[in-house]
Amino acid sequence: MFKNAVQLFEIFGFKLKVDPSWLLIATLIVWSLSTAYFPEVLPERSARLYTTLGIVAMLGMFASLILHELAHSLVARSYGLKVGGITLFIFGGVAELEEEPHDPKSEFQIAIAGPLMSLFLAGLFYGVANLLGELNLAGAVFGYLALINLVLAVFNLIPAFPLDGGRVLRAALWGWTRDLIKATRISSRLGAAFGLFLMLTGALAVFSGQGVGGFWQILIGFFILNASNGSYQSLLIKTALRGKTARSLMTERVHVIDPDAPIARLVDEVMLRHGVSLVPVVSDDILLGYADTAGVRSVDRQDWAARPVSDIMVRSDAGNTVAPLTPLDEVFKCLTTNARRKLMVAQGTRLVGVISLSDVAHHLALEQEIGVPPDKYA
């Protein structure tokens, strides 16, 4: 999700990364704090002081976000779930769980930990700000951090999946109905509705002349809308593919070609005749690799009769060949992330089939039409 994120350091064994998009929000925060918030709470000080306070407060917010995600991550780890790392990006932070919680109780505790941490920080900073007094510089910064942590806790508790509150709701519905799919459907629909609501009210704000805040709301709404739809879809896909392997969907009758055959024969007798774009190259029952249309295109047409298939062959490796017992969700991931539309299926060096993205997509569409049984994901 965050390919350009830069790793800063490790905290409790979690990698802390910052996506470049975070710089935009950090700049916006410093700007609005130093030109509006601090001049209001601490009148008649220098512009330089306001900027310094803005930067310090922004760093405090940065730390608060990390603590919020750290709370999620530590609870997730205590349940034995792998956490890829914590990434800060334009809309805040995410703890990247590599697997979903296995039961409602762990999902609830992982989800609630973040907002509880933010609430705790809000209380703590509020107390410190009060002790220091309103006109104290550090007091003003702590006052702002108390406010921002409160906002963070309350916003995240809105029951709109994938916000924390939406996860809490999903955990409750999951525990109550014992049906993860239904629970996810309901909470992600609420998420989508909330996303739309934010976008609409944001648009109204823009039209009534409130500018930046409205645009920001539209962006956040769009992000939530997208994420809520996406997480429901990916759960459906995972569920539909669960327990199946490459063997269950692969095509077993595969047209192959000998590495010594001329390219012309590959084109005329295999590709065009059988309508296939990827042809496994097999010699003496041993899978060597494959030849595809891109390889064919790389050779001048007049040389097709003279040059052998082995000249354009791509060797079989872990990126283009899977075992028959490879779980289907792994096959799907491989097919969708590498822009590879087909994989060869081999038992050792023996070709047993090919599997394509359209095989998997067709299966998914079929499952969706039939309807996925509710208790498949336990």
Ligand SMILES: [Zn+2]
């Ligand atoms: Zn959270």
